[in-house]
Amino acid sequence: MMQEAALFEYILRLSDDSLILGQRLGEWCGHGPILEEDIAITNIALDLIGQAISLYDFAATLEGQGRNHDQLAYLRYENEYKNALLVEQPNGDFAMTIVRQFFFDAFRLPLWEALMQSPIEQIAAIAAKSVKETRYHLKHSSEWVVRLGDGTEESHQRAQDAIDHLWRYTNELFYENAHDHSLHAAGLVPKLEIIQAKWNQTVKDILAEATLSVPAHNWKFEGGREGRHSEHMGYILSDLQYMQRAYPNMEW
Amino acid sequence: MVNADQIRSFLAEVSDPEIPVLTITDLGVVQQIYLNNDAWIVELTPTYSGCPAMQQIEVDLLAKLKEKGIHNAKVKHILSPAWTTDWISEEGRQKLRMYGIAPPVNEPDKGVLFADGPKVACPKCTSKDTRMVSLFGSTACKAHYQCNVCLEPFDYFKCLK
Numbered sequence: 001m002m003q004e005a006a007l008f009e010y011i012l013r014l015s016d017d018s019l020i021l022g023q024r025l026g027e028w029c030g031h032g033p034i035l036e037e038d039i040a041i042t043n044i045a046l047d048l049i050g051q052a053i054s055l056y057d058f059a060a061t062l063e064g065q066g067r068n069h070d071q072l073a074y075l076r077y078e079n080e081y082k083n084a085l086l087v088e089q090p091n092g093d094f095a096m097t098i099v100r101q102f103f104f105d106a107f108r109l110p111l112w113e114a115l116m117q118s119p120i121e122q123i124a125a126i127a128a129k130s131v132k133e134t135r136y137h138l139k140h141s142s143e144w145v146v147r148l149g150d151g152t153e154e155s156h157q158r159a160q161d162a163i164d165h166l167w168r169y170t171n172e173l174f175y176e177n178a179h180d181h182s183l184h185a186a187g188l189v190p191k192l193e194i195i196q197a198k199w200n201q202t203v204k205d206i207l208a209e210a211t212l213s214v215p216a217h218n219w220k221f222e223g224g225r226e227g228r229h230s231e232h233m234g235y236i237l238s239d240l241q242y243m244q245r246a247y248p249n250m251e252w
Numbered sequence: 253m254v255n256a257d258q259i260r261s262f263l264a265e266v267s268d269p270e271i272p273v274l275t276i277t278d279l280g281v282v283q284q285i286y287l288n289n290d291a292w293i294v295e296l297t298p299t300y301s302g303c304p305a306m307q308q309i310e311v312d313l314l315a316k317l318k319e320k321g322i323h324n325a326k327v328k329h330i331l332s333p334a335w336t337t338d339w340i341s342e343e344g345r346q347k348l349r350m351y352g353i354a355p356p357v358n359e360p361d362k363g364v365l366f367a368d369g370p371k372v373a374c375p376k377c378t379s380k381d382t383r384m385v386s387l388f389g390s391t392a393c394k395a396h397y398q399c400n401v402c403l404e405p406f407d408y409f410k411c412l413k
Binding site (some may be wrong): 036037038040043044045046047048049050051053054098121122124125126129130132133136139142 | 304386
């Protein structure tokens with residue numbers, strides 16, 4: 001029973017990260033700097049929201065309260081969302097969006113690769129599906145980090161500013177609590193320190209190639225994983241939840 | 253009484269809503285078809301997690317089976333094993349080419365960073381002197397390419413393995 005609650009929370013983090021980042025990326029629809037990027041960013045948003053649906057479906061069966069994926073996505077209160085603060089940060093300029101995406105993709109890819117080995121069939125299946133999509137996402141965001149960093153003076157500065165600003169939110173991706181320890185002990189999910197080592201390596205390599213610097217400061221902002229969000233979250237939820245709140249249980 | 257093979261042959265008349273030249277059996281998304289408690293279960297695997305065509309495919313599929321007199325069918329979405337472009341039939345690949353979409357070449361994309369896209373033949377002039385314009389194209393499953401020889405811009409059905 002304990003373990004189911006722990007697993008429910010674990011799956012919510014995965015699905016909330018996907019949903020909120022997907023929602024953020026969706027804001028670029030019709031506003032991309034070039035047509036190809038408008039299409040790329042919204043395609044990635046679509047993959048993330050698709051992954052969120054599979055994850056919420058699984059979370060709903062774990063919870064066993066008869067909620068469906070729409071109810072989990074659209075009818076919870078802010079403090080019940082367990083996404084990392086990173087994914088709710090505003091889009092900013094294109095560099096900010098790309099760096100946020102790169103930090104996230106570099107975390108998600110090794111996480112999916114590890115979760116493919118999970119003895120929990122549904123998690124392994126969702127991971128096996130998602131890993132293929134996430135490879136394309138990381139390729140896209142890495143290429144843009146290099147192109148911006150090793151581009152013009154202006155693009156370099158904007159990319160570096162984005163890195164310096166978002167760096168404080170990256171540590172939280174590797175947040176773990178007592179629930180996670182029980183899941184590790186049962187061999188159900190990987191320890192995030194293994195994922196963090198891979199993340200560090202990817203970030204180091206790509207930033208070096210991009211002639212960008214890894215920030216020296218080590219400020220850490222946390223709270224999202226425990227349901228304490230930045231001021232931006234409320235605005236996202238008011239957009240995201242509007243239809244379900246205005247027309248309860250609507251479907252199309 | 254209808255059997256699973258007949259149902260599969262009926263499904264070969266249902267087209268992909270976004271790439272209408274392909275049927276859903278060409279695409280390889282139809283898995284097991286079996287009878288369960290007097291209902292025919294048709295298993296579908298999504299191409300991409302968020303592919304919006306999947307819902308339309310389900311609607312079209314059930315409508316087609318009704319048209320054939322089968323009213324007790326249900327769709328079951330399954331994730332495992334994950335769909336791969338290897339499941340697109342040879343006939344499907346041929347149809348894509350004729351339609352102007354380059355079918356997936358059977359090599360997964362190399363490394364993560366700045367790997368050149370795979371060598372894709374232009375569906376119009378067949379030259380392999382082509383370049384990737386964008387990793388993401390008009391739908392989740394496609395990338396955007398251009399031919400350096402005849403200048404034709406075209407969609408490439410990305411290899412997913």
